[in-house]
Amino acid sequence: MTEGSGNSGNTRFTVTLGESDLVEAFRLNARRAAIRPLVLAAVLVTALLVLLLAISPLARQSLTSRPLTLMLEGALALAALLLLLAVLVRPLIFRKLAQRSLAQRADLAGPVEWEFGAEGIRHTTIHSDSRYPWAALRGWRENEAVLLLYIADNLFYIVPKAQVGTDVVDGLHRAIAEASLRER
Structure with missing residues (x-):
């Protein structure tokens, strides 16, 4: 994991998703x-x-x-x-489902680079580089292990909280609040 600020004041970090992260995310997403x-x-x-x-x-x-x-x-x-x-x-x-997802999708199993700031988020894997303004996101949800950012009703990005510091999670919370992103 690397943390820091980019040139534009954005926060950057890298995570690698594990099976337990995906299980937590699936469980949290299923909670309705x-x-x-x-x-x-x-x-x-x-x-x-x-x-x-x-x-x-x-x-x-x-x-x-x-x-x-x-x-x-x-x-x-x-x-x-x-x-x-x-x-x-x-x-x-x-x-x-988590085991199969990690085996079939190298973009989930490999490092995921994140960047967020006032304008939105950037999510980069070995196969993709996606940027979303906060207004394009559908919401967010979290528990003690993961924070999910929804890009569609049932499609989300996972931030494993154990791999990032509390400063990053707090920064995400502030950015989410400033963007008035609704909790799901």
Whole structure:
């Protein structure tokens, strides 16, 4: 990693993405705030059904005697099992996706040079040299390990925070705030 300022007052640094960086980025990208209302609705419906079963003897009898109710129970159990399986397998999927991405894309596996300043970002790999003004970016997101800069709704650049100093991350935060880039 090299850090410093360019001639125009821009900050420059170089990182090399590893498997864990990609896994973190995929995990962070998959986190969607739009799912929270659906989860809340599912919890609310489940709570109402449990309450109905607790106060209604007819509902409890229906659980074991009506074919339609038994089919619905089976469908709900299958849906819950599939959801649990997806949650358990998700880390494996992200790891395999990261491994495959690094094996197939030399631009991800090699050094990535960054430059940012008031006018925007520059992202350079062995195959590309991209410049984006801040206004062209779709947003940003971060966790403790990575900072993602979105160039499209589901296409992002990864800054692994462990490879850059806090000065660089703080500088990125300031540039993002000055550009009024929205957090996703």
